Amino acid sequence: LAKTTQPISMDSYEGQEVNITCSHNNIATNDYITWYQQFPSQGPRFIIQGYKTKVTNEVASLFIPADRKSSTLSLPRVSLSDTAVYYCLVGDMRGFQKLVFGTGTRLLVSP
Amino acid sequence: DAGVIQSPRHEVTEMGQEVTLRCKPISGHDYLFWYRQTMMRGLELLIYFNNNVPIDDSGMPEDRFSAKMPNASFSTLKIQPSEPRDSAVYFCASSGRGVGNQPQHFGDGTRLSIL
Numbered sequence: 604l605a606k607t608t609q610p611i612s613m614d615s616y617e618g619q620e621v622n623i624t625c626s627h628n629n630i631a632t633n634d635y636i637t638w639y640q641q642f643p644s645q646g647p648r649f650i651i652q653g654y655k656t657k658v659t660n661e662v663a664s665l666f667i668p669a670d671r672k673s674s675t676l677s678l679p680r681v682s683l684s685d686t687a688v689y690y691c692l693v694g695d696m697r698g699f700q701k702l703v704f705g706t707g708t709r710l711l712v713s714p
Numbered sequence: 715d716a717g718v719i720q721s722p723r724h725e726v727t728e729m730g731q732e733v734t735l736r737c738k739p740i741s742g743h744d745y746l747f748w749y750r751q752t753m754m755r756g757l758e759l760l761i762y763f764n765n766n767v768p769i770d771d772s773g774m775p776e777d778r779f780s781a782k783m784p785n786a787s788f789s790t791l792k793i794q795p796s797e798p799r800d801s802a803v804y805f806c807a808s809s810g811r812g813v814g815n816q817p818q819h820f821g822d823g824t825r826l827s828i829l
Contacts (some may be wrong), residue, residue, distance in 0.1 A: 704756055
């Protein structure tokens with residue numbers, strides 16, 4: 604399993620763009636990158652998944668450079684409700700692989 | 715669509731008692747997972763099922779823990795006897811085909827307190 608490293612915490616203000624970077628230096632060829640979001644008293648929630656280049660959905664964008672050794676989750680114009688823990692995970696797409704949640708990044712959005 | 719449903723949401727009991735946590739996965743999902751979350755250890759996978767069959771229980775902390783999935787729409791996680799160190803939030807999740815290509819959908823968890 605590819606190990607991931609992300610900042611423990613980040614602070615932002617409402618309306619700003621937030622970029623959370625995750626390092627996964629030993630990512631394998633068949634690994635995909637997935638991000639989850641967890642609010643207090645709730646289970647993690649899938650945000651976005653990608654393999655390379657850029658993926659965008661209604662919630663976030665995921666930027667993956669050519670070497671795929673890192674990825675950046677971009678949250679445009681955050682609001683107070685984006686305060687949560689964000690987890691970066693790497694896993695094989697060919698078949699089942701257990702998810703390993705690290706410590707995640709605790710994002711605090713202030714007014 | 716109904717998400718993953720867990721019950722109870724909160725459970726407080728005395729050590730030594732049997733605890734049963736319940737989970738109803740999303741209809742049509744093939745995989746079911748049980749996780750435990752604590753401040754010290756984060757989110758840990760305890761066991762997972764594929765098509766109602768337990769595949770990997772290597773994350774189950776000890777024999778006091780057991781999990782069953784009698785049918786595609788129901789699973790239980792049982793702790794007997796319970797101990798204070800079992801206090802945690804227990805999550806159930808389900809997914810369509812596999813971790814690598816389908817996101818896992820989590821329930822809101824059961825907050826377990828063992829006194």
